[in-house]
Amino acid sequence: MKPERKLEKRKNVVFSIVLFLLVISIFYAIYMLFHAPSGLAEYAGQRVKSDYVLMVLQCLFGAIVIFLPEKVEDRFEVRIPNLIKIIYIIFLFLAIYLGEVRNFYFRVxxxxxxxxxxxxxxxxxxxxxxxxxxxxxxxxxxxxxxxxxxxxxxxxxxxxxxxxxxxxxxxxxxxxxxxxxxxxxxxxxxxxxxxxxxxxxxxxxxxxxxxxxxxxxxxxxxxxxxxxxxxxxx
Missing domain, CATH: 1.10.132 (Topoisomerase I; Chain A, domain 4)
Structure with missing residues (x-):
């Protein structure tokens, strides 16, 4: 298998995993939104309703913009390297899933x-x-x-x-x-x-x-x- 073909396959795998995690996180955040306390957090690391509102918006935003490279390619007839696409998807994973959903902004x-x-x-x-x-x-x-x-x-x-x-x-x-x-x-x-x-x-x-x-x-x-x-x- 050619290197570019392997990179394309890896990109598709990473894309599918991250998109799945973002979609699942949207449903998780909506569920927690109805059970979380209102107002300000009482201790460091506690999540309140506003945190889950933000999580829903971030995950929804990520689930939309993850398709952006393909849309740009189709609209402007350009070829974006698969390596750039993989880095882009990994960034969404780090920023939205790990950062917001897994609370790495607080933990790390x-x-x-x-x-x-x-x-x-x-x-x-x-x-x-x-x-x-x-x-x-x-x-x-x-x-x-x-x-x-x-x-x-x-x-x-x-x-x-x-x-x-x-x-x-x-x-x-x-x-x-x-x-x-x-x-x-x-x-x-x-x-x-x-x-x-x-x-x-x-x-x-x-x-x-x-x-x-x-x-x-x-x-x-x-x-x-x-x-x-x-x-x-x-």
Whole structure:
């Protein structure tokens, strides 16, 4: 079996497992929503109704966007490598199933930072892929420098991180969740610098992850596009 064929098969297996876990988790969260206490958690790690509302939304969101790579391929007639698809699906598994359903955000120290760093590198790599895709259009006649490609990938990755923080802010305001960690487990509402520390930490980690991947990508493109020096004829 060819390597690409094996990768395709593994992608399908990972896809099926993660989608199954997300769908099952939706029903689990809906069931627990009717049995969980209301209000704020009385102790660290306790889940209340707002936590299960968030879990339903996150799992539903994951079950929808897991189809995104295939939809992009069909809509824009592009070929996304299976390796990128597998990494994307694994990220959904880590962020939604392990993070929200299995409560790794509470159980594993710095789990949120790990995911933000991982997502920043992944979105940065996606930025490189998008520019490479655009470079393939003869009608556009693009000949972008390694610096511009890297700069675009960096901006793309940081923008994705910023949009996620906006999503967390809106979810906290509309649904009464605590994604931005502005309320302690004791019910204290943080103010000032402490209230935005979680958000700013996420943005900083996103920026560092994006900077790492675009730096590596810059040197890779620079080496790839470096013209071969021709020995002048005498």
């Amino acid at each position: 120290p710095h789990w949120d930072n790990i995911l933000h760093f991982f997502s920043a590198t992944m979105s940065g790599a996606l930025g490189f892929f998008l520019v490479d895709y655009l470079n393939g259009f003869d009608k556009l006649n693009l000949d972008l420098s390694p610096f511009f490609v890297s700069f675009f990938a960096f901006c793309f990755s940081v923008t994705v991180g910023a949009i996620w923080e906006i999503y967390e802010f809106l979810a906290d305001g509309i649904l009464g969740t605590n994604m931005q960690k502005f309320i302690t487990f004791q019910g204290e509402v943080l103010v000032g610098r402490e209230a935005i520390s979680d958000t700013m930490e996420d943005i900083i980690v996103n920026t560092l992850g994006a900077l790492l991947i675009v730096t590596l990508g810059y040197f890779y493109l620079q080496k790839k596009q470096k013209p071969n020096k021709k020995v002048p004829k005498e």
